[in-house]
Amino acid sequence: MTDSIVDKNSCLFLTGVRHPPGSAGALRPGESSVVNSSSSKPIRALCLLSGGLDSQLAARLLLEQGIAVQGVTFTSIFFGAKAAEQAARQLDVPLLIEDFTSTILAMLAHPKHGFGAGMNPCIDCHIAMVRRSGELMRERGFQLVSTGEVLNQRPMSQHRQALQQVASESGVGDYLLRPLSAKLLPETEPEKRNWVDRARLLAFEGRSRKPQMALARELGITDYPQPAGGCLLTDPAYGKRLKDLKTHEGLDIIPILRLRLGRHFRVGAVRVIVGRNQAENQQLEKERQSAEYLLRPRDIPGPSAILPAGATEDELQQAAEICARYSDFLAGQPVLMEVQGPLGRRMLAILPAMPEMIESRRI
């Protein structure tokens, strides 16, 4: 029989927790808190909620100590807030959703701490999220910021030095608490001031998720997504496309949104996007701007493709060959491709690209 990780018999309404000297602001409409005495202000923690298991557990450990928890999560064109919303519902805490798109686009240009295996600038991203949470902490009268980070769980962003960097470079410093690994980390200010009971925090470390899953069972948390599933920047295939876009075209929102659509090829200086099914063909045709070319086979079923108006004749020809390759062509027969461009409509008769050419151009 294993020891209980959290004392289930502990009282939700803590005694012996000191209150911050006049620091708790009035609760906003919709915010909830657990107050530890009828006359006192509550300790209020702003908890970063990704929606994953770790952030849920970290928030729950604070709730178990009678601390008023407010969740905060970040959304962007690379990740959404759905999992965090679900987690907040499950924890029964209010959730603040902050748009992070411009911040993460700026950091993708030159992340100070580099990228992970894909195009994920995780250390910079953590720092920016914690920094913003620190601003909210100060503006709204929270006493601490809490995250679900676990020491050494992720090789890039959760080793001891990275955790220190996040705390110091975010400006949150000693007010940043990691409840799941707190006992392995230096004591933070909320622990020193007895706002949080360090004895009831944990010492999780490493990549194994078994302790978290055991704790989740113990706390009755059943609904949580698989780890690292929610951020497109960690997807190797998506990262390859994004890297190519950054190198050749820059990171503007419309081309980034198009990265999820269709097959992508680099032909000379231009990107060619070829639909994978009827829905994508329709989407490409709808999205095509007047300054772009639209290609599609005229007489046989096949995909639509778009490429920029600045394409040279050679690039246009290669794009047509690639597009034709995905049509119902007859071997050895030319395909008549309709080309709609800024200067009108015309036809190109071409032979579909060979598989080697397709693979050499694929992004």
Ligand code: SF4
């Ligand atoms: S996985 Fe994505 S959202 Fe999470 S820290 Fe890394 S870059 Fe940011």
